[in-house]
Amino acid sequence: MLHGRKGIGGRPRSEPTKVVRLPLPIAQLGARLARLRNMGDVAALLAVAPWKQAAVPLVGSNAACGFPSPADDHLDRPLDFNELLIENPASTFAVRIAGESMISAGLFPGDIAIVDRSRRPTNGSIVLALLDGEFTIKRYRMRSGGVLLQAENPAFADILVSEEANFEVWGVVTRSIRML
């Protein structure tokens, strides 16, 4: 029950009235117009809330007759490869492998390595490192003498990072992608 001044509708007291039959949508027009006033949007005239958007799964039966799909109750999101490849989007970068020093670790020229800067290297991590201003990808080994950058290809020598070298780990390689 509404109290107080009517927002819309009503009639001047002196005029005569007449009872009519109307389809419900028209009879309820007054209420919808009230919504229109509130929202200032013509779409309010329609019996839907215009600002609501919903993603509808593509799978699912829309047959009005026949047996409903047994999968309808078990709809799931499609696989998102980002979930598999990226843990922290802000700190994740992609790098193209150019050299052959890491082929035994499965990093071949042309592959894309995923590098996460938020990960701290541990003994045995594959890292993208900066050594004296040059990028290199190697396995990170902590040795008593300091850091050893280990190649994964017998043709390449390991590098013992000297005290005076300008060295930093740019990020940790977490995945690799290869186009077959």
Place this chain on the structure above:
Amino acid sequence: MAVRVALVDCNNFYASCERVFQPHLRGKPIIVLSNNDGCVIARSNEAKALGIAMGEPWHLVRERLPTKGIIVRSSNYALYGDMSARVMQVLARFTPLFEAYSIDEAFLGLAGLGGREEPHLRELRATVARETGIPVSVGFAPTKTLAKLANRFAKKEAACDGVLVLDGAYSALPYLDRCELTDLWGISHRLAARLSAMGIVSPRALAGTDARHMRERFGVVMERLVLELQGVPCIGLEDAPADRKSILCSRSFGRMVTDRREMEEAVATYVARAAEKMRRQNLATAQLHLFLHTNRFRPADPQYAASRTIALNVATADTMRLTTAALDLLGGLWRDGYAYKKAGVMLLELVPARQVQQGLFDKADSNRRKALMTAIDAINRDHGRGTVTLAAAGRTQAWALKSAMRSPRFTTRWDELLAV
């Protein structure tokens, strides 16, 4: 609980973005040039030390200085935009009260740290550096205006090591003494001159004025500024950036344009670009402004500059309508016999696209046309800018801008990744 404000500002942002992927640029003077390699728009500290000014035309720098050893880059907005988004993402993890203020600055509201502000902010600074490679400076204070001030010193003074915490207005005083009026947030040279004429010559003097009195003389903006300097927060954090008042698309040409047909292509291209930006914000425009001019830095050439605004009867977001209007305007402005350097299109009187008033004689954009624009925007987003254009924008675009010295777009293009 009182919320206090941190201003986080990226140091020499564009130059820092370049250095993340090109470490050999560390320690070297870097300058970044505007669209079309015209003017200096960013400098590393080393370049500032050489006396290269912000906004200086590159050809003048070249005449003035031996440029050997200076690293020059065309602007790489794809890279800077992506790195900015990463920095903002990291910062937003530290507080829900977050306002991205510009491409390289953000205000953060912090409360309840009870004296642990400085270690917290140092941790924030280290996290941004570790995760994105971008160095930032942090100023922390009770108000935005003082946070700006603190940031200035956090960046400049080695002793601050990137972070300066001001507990209150009192601790800001020594810093106020060490800067000029124009160093304060929101004080222009003109305003500073007016203040000086009244005898208010220093930031500390301004902080000591009576806010209500200043309101009578200068208005509410000045009152707020004075109160903020006194440690009373008046400028709140805005979580959503305010809708823009106007949208501009203007570029210098890659070479001088003397042919009217080429100018029409350029104007149609800028209209399309501006209209796309406008639709992304669900806006429509009721006024279009067009300008064009010759090269002012070549005084020997005949000079001409013109601009005009057209009011549209009904606000629109339709590229076709806007292009027609802009080409009409161009017809009135174009003069043969000049070598044009630059043109631009500005959309003014922006209104929400859902609230467009129908005109008496002109209809608002039809649903069919709106759907077409949505489809064009979607195609250009998914398949690259310029995939679908109006024929008026041309296909060759011989006038298009130079960015001869742009570094690879390391984070947005598969074919431009860093190779190791």
